[in-house]
């Protein structure tokens with residue numbers, strides 16, 4: 001149920017994001033989803049890739065500071081209120097969401113939301129109990 | 144952390160000289176000063192003129208304070224008299240010259256007679272025995288051999304006390320580690336920045352210096368560094384770290400050195416006469432007040448220097464040291480009067496910032512101070528690799544913590560840039576900490 005996500009620390013230097021993405025492209029690593037959190041002085045690039053261990057190796061070889069985290073991916077209907085429903089489930093269970101990002105799958109009917117909760121296991125449990133479909137890693141990579 | 148190693152109380156190289164009484168020392172100083180002043184008056188035209196201008200008669204010196212009438216000798220004077228202008232002996236008596244280029248202008252040349260080298264080696268021998276190094280020790284000397292005095296003078300002193308010396312020189316970290324392992328190095332002589340770099344190299348190779356090496360102590364010199372950094376280095380290596388102070392102009396390292404009590408460096412006053420001055424006004428300050436160290440060599444033959452401005456900021460530590468040595472101590476070097484910068488009207492030494500940074504968890508060893516305008520201070524800090532957990536909140540907290548702690552210390556609010564580990568240029572010699580892009 002858990003999905004591995006790669007977080008990359010990016011200092012505020014021109015071209016550093018491009019260097020990270022270029023390193024992955026050269027290693028023929030496909031990026032399924034990507035999000036950037038940044039402040040004026042630094043940022044974090046988050047990635048979902050089919051082979052996270054490989055991606056981590058490639059990035060570390062390029063002197064990037066990388067961390068693997070567990071996240072959860074859920075499918076929500078691509079219509080108003082779809083995401084709100086998921087968040088309500090977690091909020092009712094008193095589970096703190098650190099961040100989330102979404103991408104729309106190819107068919108365009110459903111959106112995939114990547115969630116990072118403070119406690120991943122508790123998050124999964126709450127979502128399951130509420131009957132929300134959690135995507136397996138293979139399903140996300142196949143999107 | 145373990146307590147500092149306290150060396151046996153009878154460990155002296157020259158016991159009588161090291162525990163000399165206050166009055167006997169003053170008499171000895173005056174005797175050597177008078178001799179030295181007479182020699183430079185007759186042999187060095189530069190000083191001859193200076194003495195005449197000040198109305199100082201070297202045949203009529205009554206007290207050590209008489210030299211306060213003379214103006215200071217500066218590094219500019221050394222440059223202007225390059226290479227042999229300040230020689231007090233004939234050129235034939237010179238057996239060694241060291242030069243330091245500095246970043247601006249001409250080089251400085253420092254000449255040594257045979258006896259000058261012997262004296263410096265003897266002072267180093269005092270320092271080594273004072274800190275427990277002797278026969279059976281293996282000293283890996285990671286300072287630069289060559290035109291810089293740091294390595295050579297330490298080398299002679301270490302051989303004098305019977306230690307085995309590995310003249311490794313700086314850099315080539317792989318080989319340093321190999322030598323330390325193969326020979327069971329017990330003592331290293333190293334710059335603070337290189338010791339931190341070496342520590343991270345060891346860590347990367349999975350070598351725990353506390354378990355896998357035979358190190359007992361390190362002598363750190365050539366760059367000012369903070370007490371926090373000392374503690375950090377002691378903890379990483381599981382060793383005792385002693386501060387060493389010297390400058391080529393005064394024959395290199397061994398001018399002042401810490402004893403087992405690590406509370407300031409004993410300055411060998413039977414060889415040097417020390418004054419602390421206000422760097423702005425030149426006024427001589429009381430013991431205990433912070434200022435620039437001014438040294439007069441008492442026994443150098445080839446090139447005696449009178450009231451030489453070292454540019455190093457320190458203070459005299461008052462009171463008697465428990466080790467029994469009577470030579471007064473100076474505090475660790477708080478900075479170079481040249482390194483001090485002014486931002487928002489406040490005087491700041493890079494070491495103040497370093498002290499704050501080294502006390503914060505999550506900060507790696509490297510940092511840089513960037514000055515782009517007169518009211519903005521940017522500090523670029525590498526984060527520790529272990530700190531990064533993918534959570535941006537934690538990075539923001541770190542940024543705020545650094546900002547607040549630096550502001551509390553220097554009263555200027557800095558902008559903190561967090562950098563990737565290894566982003567800043569790594570230094571195997573002296574680290575360049577301040578980048579000043581301001582135009583006058």
Ligand SMILES: [Zn+2]
Nearest residue numbers: 402464466468
């Ligand atoms: Zn002492």
